[in-house]
Amino acid sequence: xxxxxxxxxxxxxxxxxxxxxxxxxxxxxxxxxxxxxxxxxxxxxxxxxxxxxxxxxxxxxxxxxxxxxxxxxxxxxxxxxxxxxxxxxxxxxxxxxxxxxxxxxxxxxxxxxxxxxxxxxxxxxxxxxxxxxxxxxxxxxxxxxxxxxxxxxxxxxxxxxxxxxxxxxxxxxxxxxxxxxxxxxxxxxxxxxxxxxxxxxxxxxxxxxxxxxxxxxxxxxxxxxxxxxxxxxxxxxxxxxxxxxxxxxxxxxxxxxxxxxxxxxxxxxxxxxxxxxxxxxxxxxxxxxxxxxxxxxxxxxxxxxxxxxxxxxxxxxxxxxxxxxxxxxxxxxxxxxxxxxxxxxxxxxxxxxxxxxxxxxxxxxxxxxxxxxxxxxxxxxxxxxxxxxxxxxxxxxxxxxxxxxxxxx
Amino acid sequence: xxxxxxxxxxxxxxxxxxxxxxxxxxxxxxxxxxxxxxxxxxxxxxxxxxxxxxxxxxxxxxxxxxxxxxxxxxxxxxxxxxxxxxxxxxxxxxxxxxxxxxxxxxxxxxxxxxxxxxxxxxxxxxxxxxxxxxxxxxxxxxxxxxxxxxxxxxxxxxxxxxxxxxxxxxxxxxxxxxxxxxxxxxxxxxxxxxxxxxxxxxxxxxxxxxxxxxxxxxxxxxxxxxxxxxxxxxxxxxxxxxxxxxxxxxxxxxxxxxxxxxxxxxxxxxxxxxxxxxxxxxxxxxxxxxxxxxxxxxxxxxxxxxxxx
Numbered sequence: 001x002x003x004x005x006x007x008x009x010x011x012x013x014x015x016x017x018x019x020x021x022x023x024x025x026x027x028x029x030x031x032x033x034x035x036x037x038x039x040x041x042x043x044x045x046x047x048x049x050x051x052x053x054x055x056x057x058x059x060x061x062x063x064x065x066x067x068x069x070x071x072x073x074x075x076x077x078x079x080x081x082x083x084x085x086x087x088x089x090x091x092x093x094x095x096x097x098x099x100x101x102x103x104x105x106x107x108x109x110x111x112x113x114x115x116x117x118x119x120x121x122x123x124x125x126x127x128x129x130x131x132x133x134x135x136x137x138x139x140x141x142x143x144x145x146x147x148x149x150x151x152x153x154x155x156x157x158x159x160x161x162x163x164x165x166x167x168x169x170x171x172x173x174x175x176x177x178x179x180x181x182x183x184x185x186x187x188x189x190x191x192x193x194x195x196x197x198x199x200x201x202x203x204x205x206x207x208x209x210x211x212x213x214x215x216x217x218x219x220x221x222x223x224x225x226x227x228x229x230x231x232x233x234x235x236x237x238x239x240x241x242x243x244x245x246x247x248x249x250x251x252x253x254x255x256x257x258x259x260x261x262x263x264x265x266x267x268x269x270x271x272x273x274x275x276x277x278x279x280x281x282x283x284x285x286x287x288x289x290x291x292x293x294x295x296x297x298x299x300x301x302x303x304x305x306x307x308x309x310x311x312x313x314x315x316x317x318x319x320x321x322x323x324x325x326x327x328x329x330x331x332x333x334x335x336x337x338x339x340x341x342x343x344x345x346x347x348x349x350x351x352x353x354x355x356x357x358x359x360x361x362x363x364x365x366x367x368x369x370x371x372x373x374x375x376x377x378x379x380x381x382x383x384x385x386x387x388x389x390x391x392x393x394x395x396x397x398x399x400x401x402x403x404x405x406x407x408x409x
Numbered sequence: 410x411x412x413x414x415x416x417x418x419x420x421x422x423x424x425x426x427x428x429x430x431x432x433x434x435x436x437x438x439x440x441x442x443x444x445x446x447x448x449x450x451x452x453x454x455x456x457x458x459x460x461x462x463x464x465x466x467x468x469x470x471x472x473x474x475x476x477x478x479x480x481x482x483x484x485x486x487x488x489x490x491x492x493x494x495x496x497x498x499x500x501x502x503x504x505x506x507x508x509x510x511x512x513x514x515x516x517x518x519x520x521x522x523x524x525x526x527x528x529x530x531x532x533x534x535x536x537x538x539x540x541x542x543x544x545x546x547x548x549x550x551x552x553x554x555x556x557x558x559x560x561x562x563x564x565x566x567x568x569x570x571x572x573x574x575x576x577x578x579x580x581x582x583x584x585x586x587x588x589x590x591x592x593x594x595x596x597x598x599x600x601x602x603x604x605x606x607x608x609x610x611x612x613x614x615x616x617x618x619x620x621x622x623x624x625x626x627x628x629x630x631x632x633x634x635x636x637x638x639x640x641x642x643x644x645x646x647x648x649x650x651x652x653x654x655x656x657x658x659x660x661x662x663x664x665x666x667x668x669x670x671x672x673x674x675x676x677x678x679x680x681x682x683x684x685x686x687x688x689x690x691x692x693x694x695x696x697x698x699x700x701x702x703x704x705x706x707x708x709x710x711x712x713x714x715x716x717x718x
Contacts, residue, residue: 046527046534047633191688217676218688222637224627227419228672229687235412251536255628259543261552280536280629 035348036077039064039333040099041326042092042110042120045084048221048248051276053112054317056134057082059326060109062309063334073338076348081105085116087246092116093123100127103352107131107333107359109326114138115193117158125155128353130360132332133160134325137168137270137293138197142380151380157360159381161325161332161372162293163388165194167406168269169201171388172291175402176240176267177209179390180289186215186238188229188253190245198269199244206242214238219249226256234262246271251280258284265289274318278393285393289401294372295387296400297324303371320398328370336362411550416673417666418551422626424665425564429619430642431649431657432571433492433612439588439652440608442508443500446515448616449639450522451492455617456539456630457530458487463540473542477559477621484617491522492613493606501602519635526632536631539624556625563618568658571611575654580607588652641694648698650711659709668694 041060044053057080064078081102085092092111099105100123107130111117114136121141124131133141142160144152176182185206189199196218203213215236217229230253233241241257243250243266254266266288273292278285297303303324310319317323340358341348349355367376373385386405391398433448445451462483467476499518503511526533542555575581586594587604595601623638624630641664649660671693676685684692701709 050535188687217686220688220691222633223687224634224637225419225423226687227423228416228669228690231412231415231419232673248536252627252629255541259541259545259554259628261545276535279538282538282541282628284628 034075034077036079036104037106037337037348038079038081038102038104039330040095040102040105040108040110041080041082042085042095042099042108042116043082043112044087045082047086049087049112049246049271051247051274051318052135052271052321053084053087054315055319055321055323056110056112056317056326058310058313058315058317059134059306059319059323060330061315062306062313063327063330065309067331067334072334073341073348074346076337076341078334085111085113087113087116089113089116089119093119096120096123096131100124100129105129106337106352106355107363109134109329109333111136112322113192113194114141114197117141118193121155121158125157127356128360129157129356130333130336130363131158132329132363133158133162134322134329135162135270135293136160136194137162137165138193139164139166140193140197142382153380156364156381159329159332159363159377159383161329161370161375161383161385162270162322163383163386165198165201165269167386168291168293168388169198170205171404171406172242172267172269172289172390173202173205173209173211174406175289175291175390176242177206177211179402180240180265180267182211182240182265184212184214184236184238185240185242186217186233186236187213187242187244188217188219189243190221190249191218192221192245194269194271195243195245197244198271199242202242202244219245219253221246221249223249224252226253227260229253230256230260230262233257233264234260239264241266243268243272245269247274247277247280251277251285254288255281255284270321273321273391273398275320275398276318278396278398286396287393289390289392290398291388291390292321293388294325294385295389295403296320296391297371299400300324300371300373302369306371324371328372328375331368331370332363332366332375333359335366335368336360339365412673414549414551416669418553418557420666420669421662422553422557422560422665423669424645424662425560425658426619426622426626426638426661427642427645427665428658428661429564429567429615429622430638431646431661432567432615432654433609434643434646435649435651435654435657436608436612437605438646439654440584440591440605441500441504443511444515444643445495445500445609445612446512446639446643447495447499447518447522448492448612449635449637449642450519451488451495451613451635452616452620452623452638452642453630453632453635454491454522454526455484455488455613455620456624456634457526457533458617459484459621459624460537460539460630461487473540476540477542477625481618481621484621485614488613488617488620489610490613492609492616496606496609501605519639523632523635530632533632536629539628539630541628542625543628554626556622559625560622563622564658567615567618568655571615571654580604584608644694644698648701648708650708653708653710653712656708656710663709664694664697667697 083095459480645660649656672690
């Protein structure tokens with residue numbers, strides 16, 4: 001049975017690849033039933049983190065448009081249902097409930113924040129509906145609470161096209177110590193699932209590389225005045241500030257730090273990698289660094305068309321951080337729908353619960369060339385693409401300085 | 410290096426900003442016993458008023474020495490108009506109503522102001538850059554920026570002017586009378602409506618000064634900035650003794666310094682590492698408030714009002 005399914009799926013995937021070339025225009029395929037299926041998106045679309053959140057929404061939108069235009073799944077039109085989680089876990093959970101309750105939704109893309117994902121996973125799992133995050137990096141989401149000692153996948157419906165903070169933190173620590181030659185780091189985080197996890201991993205790895213952590217502190221999201229923190233950092237003699245969290249606070253911190261005459265770079269994770277960081281911090285951002293998942297989107301030949309479309313449509317938000325990952329996540333769901341249809345004699349299963357569970361299986365078996373590279377998932381639901389990039393602010397824009405895979409110590 | 414002088418300066422600066430906003434809470438409360446929870450948002454609109462002057466009215470490259478007074482003027486006009494408008498249309502119709510009614514209106518108004526700015530001000534859905542005064546000066550071991558000097562001077566000047574106004578001018582004395590007993594004041598020929606409008610206007614003006622100082626110091630403003638600052642300023646007003654204008658300033662400074670020192674030093678006390686640092690600053694600030702209220706319920710400079718319920 002397993003063999004049969006895999007043969008069928010592989011066949012289906014091959015067909016999909018061909019299909020996109022052969023079919024042109026609006027020809028409705030041989031399915032003929034004219035089904036409309038919905039793909040849910042959950043991300044912060046307003047307020048904090050909305051720049052990167054909108055990048056996810058529009059990345060998914062372009063994937064859906066491409067699927068419809070190229071008739072990827074004959075007889076099926078896809079549409080997007082984007083919900084705003086405002087970066088709040090409780091809102092994310094109620095969005096997840098609303099998506100699973102909608103009987104046309106086959107799968108969901110999102111969210112942006114790991115802390116939000118934690119509250120959504122259970123909801124999707126109980127509906128047996130696939131969720132692919134283009135941005136979550138906290139290791140616990142796929143590998144369980146005790147991921148450092150005993151990896152165990154908590155939810156089989158959760159996947160991500162972003163790599164984990166274990167790798168991101170280590171990559172940053174290695175670059176800070178070996179690339180930047182910074183030996184004394186001060187570490188600050190925002191106590192959120194993502195920020196605190198990342199800062200902890202950075203600290204552990206940085207020490208293993210031989211660096212010294214000269215101080216640590218935590219901030220609240222929404223804080224504005226970091227005068228006291230800045231004085232502490234100045235006094236600690238640190239030559240690097242590592243920040244685990246989002247751009248809202250880190251932009252203010254770097255500005256207040258540089259204003260106080262402390263000319264050390266701030267280094268952060270992908271939560272900071274947004275144009276808003278530079279806009280908000282102004283000149284103070286110059287020389288600051290951030291790691292981000294994957295390779296720079298504009299260096300990927302496959303992503304050229306995507307970036308062009310994004311710009312032509314005049315979408316708000318930032319495709320640079322997760323737009324292409326959201327595109328690939330959406331595509332993985334669409335391809336899984338196609339596989340389910342092919343296995344069912346070319347017709348999409350009419351029972352939504354049946355379809356959802358087949359899509360979960362299909363996503364697990366994903367194996368295709370996406371915009372960001374090869375899309376496939378390991379036994380935990382993590383992407384097999386472990387590329388990371390360090391970016392630095394140069395003349396008011398993020399410039400990539402080093403791409404590679406993390407070296408775990 | 411001894412960081413205490415720098416930390417005290419940090420606290421004093423933060424506290425001056427709280428104090429300037431707290432004046433608005435305290436004056437309105439002193440006269441109509443209303444806690445204007447929309448005051449934090451009046452502060453926020455003041456910042457956007459100043460931003461408008463800088464980015465949309467003044468030509469590019471205007472020197473800051475010329476721009477700052479005009480930004481102050483723009484911010485003040487917006488904040489005063491909104492404060493006075495709020496009084497006229499949101500609070501005055503409810504003046505005889507139970508106390509809860511204007512409080513709810515105030516919360517509604519604050520949400521409305523946030524949403525209006527977020528939806529209608531270009532680019533205001535996230536932080537907007539504000540021109541800074543970033544040149545720094547070293548005074549001993551203390552580093553301060555031009556924006557900090559602006560803030561301190563503005564706070565001192567505002568307080569001195571307010572003290573003079575309240576003590577010496579006719580209107581100021583009428584304000585004191587109204588605060589003491591509005592009904593009797595009215596019988597003595599004081600136009601209490603006018604006095605209330607003036608209290609709102611002064612509160613709005615101070616909030617605008619604080620808002621410009623905030624923008625110059627932190628370099629960006631956003632539609633949510635009024636919430637936390639307003640809450641802290643309200644705390645400062647209660648700490649100093651709500652209704653007392655000197656209390657508001659003192660409460661602000663005490664709160665600012667307490668917060669800063671708590672976040673700087675508490676984690677150095679053995680056994681307290683887990684309870685210190687920046688993220689605990691608010692907790693300690695509110696602990697201080699509770700302590701003061703336990704032992705001195707009227708606040709630091711407040712007077713015991715036994716005859717009022």
